[in-house]
Amino acid sequence: MPLVRKLGQFAELTGVERDALQGLGSHPRHARAHQELRARGGAAGTVILLHDGWAIRHRTLRDGRRQIIDFVVPGDLCDPSSFVGGQRDFTVSAIMPVVYTLLQPREFLDLLSVSPRLGAFLWWLESREAFFLRAHLVAIGRMRAEERLAYLIWELWTRLRFNGMALDHTFILPATQDMLADATGLSHVHVSRTLKRLEHRGVIQRTEHLYRIIDADGLVAIAQVDESLYSNELPPFVRALLGRQ
Amino acid sequence: MPLVRKLGQFAELTGVERDALQGLGSHPRHARAHQELRARGGAAGTVILLHDGWAIRHRTLRDGRRQIIDFVVPGDLCDPSSFVGGQRDFTVSAIMPVVYTLLQPREFLDLLSVSPRLGAFLWWLESREAFFLRAHLVAIGRMRAEERLAYLIWELWTRLRFNGMALDHTFILPATQDMLADATGLSHVHVSRTLKRLEHRGVIQRTEHLYRIIDADGLVAIAQVDESLYSNELPPFVRALLGRQ
DNA sequence: CGACGACTTGATGAGTGTCAATTTTCGTGG
DNA sequence: CCACGAAAATTGACACTCATCAAGTCGTCG
Numbered sequence: 001m002p003l004v005r006k007l008g009q010f011a012e013l014t015g016v017e018r019d020a021l022q023g024l025g026s027h028p029r030h031a032r033a034h035q036e037l038r039a040r041g042g043a044a045g046t047v048i049l050l051h052d053g054w055a056i057r058h059r060t061l062r063d064g065r066r067q068i069i070d071f072v073v074p075g076d077l078c079d080p081s082s083f084v085g086g087q088r089d090f091t092v093s094a095i096m097p098v099v100y101t102l103l104q105p106r107e108f109l110d111l112l113s114v115s116p117r118l119g120a121f122l123w124w125l126e127s128r129e130a131f132f133l134r135a136h137l138v139a140i141g142r143m144r145a146e147e148r149l150a151y152l153i154w155e156l157w158t159r160l161r162f163n164g165m166a167l168d169h170t171f172i173l174p175a176t177q178d179m180l181a182d183a184t185g186l187s188h189v190h191v192s193r194t195l196k197r198l199e200h201r202g203v204i205q206r207t208e209h210l211y212r213i214i215d216a217d218g219l220v221a222i223a224q225v226d227e228s229l230y231s232n233e234l235p236p237f238v239r240a241l242l243g244r245q
Numbered sequence: 246m247p248l249v250r251k252l253g254q255f256a257e258l259t260g261v262e263r264d265a266l267q268g269l270g271s272h273p274r275h276a277r278a279h280q281e282l283r284a285r286g287g288a289a290g291t292v293i294l295l296h297d298g299w300a301i302r303h304r305t306l307r308d309g310r311r312q313i314i315d316f317v318v319p320g321d322l323c324d325p326s327s328f329v330g331g332q333r334d335f336t337v338s339a340i341m342p343v344v345y346t347l348l349q350p351r352e353f354l355d356l357l358s359v360s361p362r363l364g365a366f367l368w369w370l371e372s373r374e375a376f377f378l379r380a381h382l383v384a385i386g387r388m389r390a391e392e393r394l395a396y397l398i399w400e401l402w403t404r405l406r407f408n409g410m411a412l413d414h415t416f417i418l419p420a421t422q423d424m425l426a427d428a429t430g431l432s433h434v435h436v437s438r439t440l441k442r443l444e445h446r447g448v449i450q451r452t453e454h455l456y457r458i459i460d461a462d463g464l465v466a467i468a469q470v471d472e473s474l475y476s477n478e479l480p481p482f483v484r485a486l487l488g489r490q
Numbered sequence: 491c492g493a494c495g496a497c498t499t500g501a502t503g504a505g506t507g508t509c510a511a512t513t514t515t516c517g518t519g520g
Numbered sequence: 521c522c523a524c525g526a527a528a529a530t531t532g533a534c535a536c537t538c539a540t541c542a543a544g545t546c547g548t549c550g
Contacts (some may be wrong), residue, residue: 041471044480059383061469067383081372084365086480087473089376105482120329127326131334133378138304138312141385141430145506176528185386187507192530208515224306226286228332235289235331237350390538421496432539437498 001025002051002075005164007121010234011242020114025051025101031094038078040091046102048078053098054174058182059090068183070129070136071156071175075163080126083108096174120241124234131229132159139223140185145194148184151223153204157213158230169213246270247296247320250409252366255479256487265359269352270296273344282337282345283323289330291347293323298343299419303427304335313428315374315381316401316420320408325371328353341419365486369479376474377404384468385430390439393429396468398449402458403475414458 004021007013013021028051031037037048037055048055055072057079069090072078078092079085083105112119132155139151156173160166177195181188198204203219205212213219220227234242249266252258258266273296276282282293282300293300300317302324314335317323323337324330328350357364377400384396401418405411422440426433443449448464450457458464465472479487 041474045482059379061383061387065387067387069379069382079375081368081375084369084480084483085372085376086476086478089379089471089474123326124329127330130324130326130375130378131330133375133382134304134314134334137314137378137382137385138306140382142306142310142312142427177530178528182387188529189508189531190506192528193506196530226334229286229334231331233331235329237290238329423496433496434498434540435538437496438538441498 002163002165003049003077006075006162009162009164010232011121014115017115017118020111020118024049024103024107024111028099028101031098031100033094033096035094037092037094037098037100038088040088042088044082044085044088046104047080047082047108048072048092049101049103050074050076050078051099051101053094053096053100055092055094055098055100056175056179056183057090057092066182067185068179070132071159071183073156073159073163074165076159077122077125079129080108080122095176095179117242120238124238135225143224145184145186145190146197147222147224148186149180149191149194149198150203150219151225152180152184153198153211153213154219154223154225157211162232169216171211173209173211175209247408247410248294248322251320251407254407254409255477256366259360262360262363265356265363269294269348269356270346273346276339276343276345278339278341280339282339282343283333285333285336287333289327289333291349292325292327292353293317293337294346294348295319295321295323296344296346298339298341298345300337300339300343300345301420301424301428302335302337311427312430313424315377316404316428318401318404318408319410321404322367322370324374325353325367340421340424362487365483369483380470388469390429390431390435391442392467392469393431394425394436394439394443395448395464396470397425397429398443398456398458399464399468399470402456407477414461416456418454418456420454 001022003024004013004018007021038046040059050072052074054074055078057069057072058066059069060066072092082088135151135155139148143151157166157171160171165171175183177191178188181191184191186194195204195206199206201218203213203215203222205214246267248269249258249263252266283291285304295317297319299319300323302314302317303311304314305311317337327333380396380400384393388396402411402416405416410416420428422436423433426436429436431439440449440451444451446463448458448460448467450459
């Protein structure tokens with residue numbers, strides 16, 4: 001289970017915690033590509049835990065323009081804070097066949113009563129989400145096409161590494177260029193051109209939907225990412241909370 | 246105290262809670278315009294509570310391009326989740342003389358022990374922040390100049406209304422057009438032109454830094470805001486938590 | 491009074507979007 | 521396994537939004 005793998009990278013999980021997390025995946029649902037897992041406008045209250053496949057969180061404007069907020073990859077918990085949010089402001093859609101679970105508030109609270117320290121952990125994960133979101137905002141607002149795409153590729157690569165899904169600088173990116181365009185605020189035509197340019201420059205390499213990072217430093221430089229901000233060291237506050245299990 | 250006023254709009258606060266919140270402002274700090282309240286890259290761990298004046302959360306790229314993540318107005322708590330975050334990924338700067346307090350984790354925890362239900366409340370406030378951030382992302386990524394500015398004006402107006410700082414469709418916006426440009430991903434020249442156009446269209450009216458919303462429906466239509474998502478009704482989950490004081 | 495910052499306005503050009511046509515890949519059914 | 525149609529990716533030509541450069545106005549403050 002990807003969520004267990006992800007959390008296990010940061011701290012030793014107890015058997016009880018592992019079991020509780022595994023239990024979350026006991027009633028998996030399935031959806032096909034392009035199917036909505038959760039629509040905009042509905043009342044909040046459930047959280048999506050993605051086990052397999054990719055999804056997007058997005059919003060579509062009246063005239064069809066679409067903005068992808070971010071990609072949801074296996075092991076991701078789709079905004080836990082929606083428990084307290086009133087209405088949904090975005091839609092979650094599968095972009096390929098997916099397996100997921102809908103968590104009710106009850107299950108979430110049960111999880112925390114089994115292991116309170118998981119709360120700090122999940123809170124930390126959510127603050128990381130906000131982290132990525134702000135970086136995404138900067139990229140869209142103040143960077144040009146090449147930099148935006150470099151950032152997006154770096155972000156996805158990084159997220160996947162956290163979930164143990166990107167070995168040796170290579171990963172599968174199941175999004176179409178149309179989606180990359182909607183995530184970066186570009187047109188799909190320009191995405192095509194720009195990706196090709198990144199490839200010519202020797203930064204990345206693509207075959208089908210398989211992406212390989214050739215020059216990681218170059219990628220980071222283009223995207224102006226400060227990697228020190230994204231270390232997988234737990235901050236002291238969280239480590240302290242995790243300690244007193 | 247603006248934070249008390251803001252919270253008071255949603256639920257009846259007890260005297261104890263009111264006092265605890267007031268206590269947060271007991272050691273106010275002062276800063277002048279353009280002064281950094283908290284720099285990017287430093288270790289996380291403190292939260293800024295703004296009492297008076299405006300600030301911005303922003304990031305500047307190597308070559309000087311700047312993106313403003315959002316504006317911080319009186320009564321705002323500048324990302325509570327920074328307790329669990331590792332490093333700071335953005336800078337907070339005053340854009341005019343400000344009065345603020347730096348909250349240590351201790352004070353925050355003390356506050357919650359005085360009134361646990363404030364925790365749910367503050368969590369809800371933070372989820373609203375994420376809400377605005379996503380809308381901002383959509384605006385920057387997929388909207389044109391006029392729409393972006395309409396959205397920004399609507400957002401600021403709405404935030405200020407929550408804090409009781411925008412009576413009768415009028416509010417003071419102390420940001421320069423340079424800042425509006427850095428918030429929307431435009432150039433300051435284009436901001437000037439576009440604001441003028443919004444004024445000609447009879448949507449807003451400006452004199453100095455005083456903005457007046459003439460046609461609120463028009464503004465909402467241009468920005469494609471779904472106001473139902475931003476009601477100040479507390480969602481059931483939070484109301485339940487608030488109930489059992 | 492002069493210097494400076496904020497705003498405005500015009501002229502020009504860069505970066506990216508749109509339209510359209512073609513090729514390649516993919517999915518489905520025979 | 522192949523064949524077909526549809527979706528995705530690529531490429532070229534052109535247009536448009538917005539950035540950049542430059543000059544000028546206005547108000548403010550030392």
